[in-house]
Amino acid sequence: MGILLKNIQMLLYTEKGPVVKRDNIYIEDRIIKAIGERPDTFSEDKVIDGTDRFAIPGMINAHTHSYMAFLRNVADDLSFMDWLFGTIDPLEQKMSSEDAYWGANLAILEMMKSGTTCFNDMQMNIHQTTRAVKESGMRAVICRGLVGSGNDEAGRIRLNEAYEEREAFKDCDRLNFFLGPHAPYTCDEEYLKIVASEAKKEKMGIHIHLAESLSEMEGCAEKYHCTPIELAERCGLFDVPAIAAHCVNVNDGDLDILKEKNVSVVTNPASNMKLGNGFAPVAKMLEKGINVCLGTDGAASNNSLNMFHEMNLLSLIHKGVAKVPQCISAKEAIQIATINGAKALGLEQQIGSIEVGKKADLAIINLRTPSFMPKNNLIAGLAYSANGSEVETVIIDGTITMENRNVLTMDEERIYFEMDQILKKMGLENKVY
Ligand SMILES: CSC[C@H]1O[C@@H](n2cnc3c(O)ncnc32)[C@H](O)[C@@H]1O
Numbered sequence: 200m201g202i203l204l205k206n207i208q209m210l211l212y213t214e215k216g217p218v219v220k221r222d223n224i225y226i227e228d229r230i231i232k233a234i235g236e237r238p239d240t241f242s243e244d245k246v247i248d249g250t251d252r253f254a255i256p257g258m259i260n261a262h263t264h265s266y267m268a269f270l271r272n273v274a275d276d277l278s279f280m281d282w283l284f285g286t287i288d289p290l291e292q293k294m295s296s297e298d299a300y301w302g303a304n305l306a307i308l309e310m311m312k313s314g315t316t317c318f319n320d321m322q323m324n325i326h327q328t329t330r331a332v333k334e335s336g337m338r339a340v341i342c343r344g345l346v347g348s349g350n351d352e353a354g355r356i357r358l359n360e361a362y363e364e365r366e367a368f369k370d371c372d373r374l375n376f377f378l379g380p381h382a383p384y385t386c387d388e389e390y391l392k393i394v395a396s397e398a399k400k401e402k403m404g405i406h407i408h409l410a411e412s413l414s415e416m417e418g419c420a421e422k423y424h425c426t427p428i429e430l431a432e433r434c435g436l437f438d439v440p441a442i443a444a445h446c447v448n449v450n451d452g453d454l455d456i457l458k459e460k461n462v463s464v465v466t467n468p469a470s471n472m473k474l475g476n477g478f479a480p481v482a483k484m485l486e487k488g489i490n491v492c493l494g495t496d497g498a499a500s501n502n503s504l505n506m507f508h509e510m511n512l513l514s515l516i517h518k519g520v521a522k523v524p525q526c527i528s529a530k531e532a533i534q535i536a537t538i539n540g541a542k543a544l545g546l547e548q549q550i551g552s553i554e555v556g557k558k559a560d561l562a563i564i565n566l567r568t569p570s571f572m573p574k575n576n577l578i579a580g581l582a583y584s585a586n587g588s589e590v591e592t593v594i595i596d597g598t599i600t601m602e603n604r605n606v607l608t609m610d611e612e613r614i615y616f617e618m619d620q621i622l623k624k625m626g627l628e629n630k631v632y
């Protein structure tokens with residue numbers, strides 16, 4: 200039994216780029232079984248009428264820290280180092296596993312309601328984000344955040360936790376696992392080398408923050424006499440599938456390394472600008488053929504997890520800076536937010552586009568909304584007009600997780616209740632503005 204999306208407009212990726220086509224989509228056994236002609240054996244138990252609806256591949260948020268959703272709006276208008284080490288880190292020290300679990304739930308709720316069906320997460324408390332993903336029907340790549348120096352015990356313990364978590368959740372194929380060395384200023388060279396060799400041995404990818412702030416650049420130059428990208432390369436981090444978040448401060452040599460080593464870059468426009476770090480040279484990266492994908496970063500720096508907002512910023516910033524309106528077109532932005540993320544996560548054969556044989560991870564947009572009226576250019580609507588609230592139905596792994604904006608797989612009210620409790624417990628509720 201399956202789901203029929205009847206006579207619906209859909210976003211397809213062709214050799215000539217994204218196009219909009221109207222047809223039927225048949226979903227069965229978690230997979231897109233056919234587009235167009237009805238398979239002989241297909242029988243639906245659910246029909247979604249495609250009138251005034253637009254099916255797109257679910258967004259892939261390629262860099263976030265979902266647990267941090269409970270820290271939304273608590274540390275704003277601060278410099279990067281004051282934000283991270285002066286404010287966020289002390290709050291994270293007070294955080295319990297349950298806080299992390301409810302934070303991840305809030306993040307998943309927000310992402311699902313704005314059309315994200317998969318995220319790449321760097322987290323601190325094992326078994327919490329994973330648990331929330333498994334229960335909610337979301338898809339994610341989970342990366343144990345690793346900090347350490349040399350061969351210290353703490354660093355080793357964190358690596359072991361990464362393996363323990365992968366083992367504990369091996370039955371959930373919506374979950375995949377990478378290693379997440381945090382950054383060159385929290386992991387020293389020896390530790391980065393250990394993480395790289397572990398990733399190789401365990402056949403896992405790497406997800407790391409790189410070249411985000413000027414203070415990171417200065418620290419790296421002083422300690423290692425090189426750039427963070429050069430350091431990562433010489434430690435072997437790029438000898439496995441690698442995802443580098445940020446890459447704001449990169450020179451031409453760094454870009455050559457990223458290209459040659461097939462590293463995927465995640466640009467995080469809102470977080471980078473809000474923390475006063477700038478933004479990555481995305482147009483130059485794309486010109487070079489680097490796989491650029493899109494992330495929100497955590498809700499403590501963004502302060503939202505909405506990929507529509509992020510796509511909009513991505514496109515507008517680069518047009519504005521280059522003074523070239525063709526820069527990061529709507530078509531490029533939507534591919535960066537979907538299929539490029541799938542490539543980065545090694546899931547390109549499974550998700551990231553609406554294609555027969557791929558997993559059914561879709562967002563269905565209601566076009567009877569102000570943002571999509573008049574209905575003359577749906578792709579421009581996605582990048583320039585939508586705010587995410589137009590997403591009406593979400594299907595992940597062939598299961599309807601949200602219908603008519605009701606999330607069926609999560610208890611929304613319970614999540615809000617838990618947020619109120621955490622706020623009280625953390626002593627953040629009486630902040631006066
Ligand atoms: C070790 S797990 C995650 C760790 O990363 C911190 N974090 C969140 N966002 C950023 C960012 O943009 N740059 C650097 N570090 C970040 C988070 O607070 C956790 O401590």
Ligand SMILES: [Zn+2]
Pocket residue numbers: 262263264408444496497
């Ligand atoms: Zn981050």
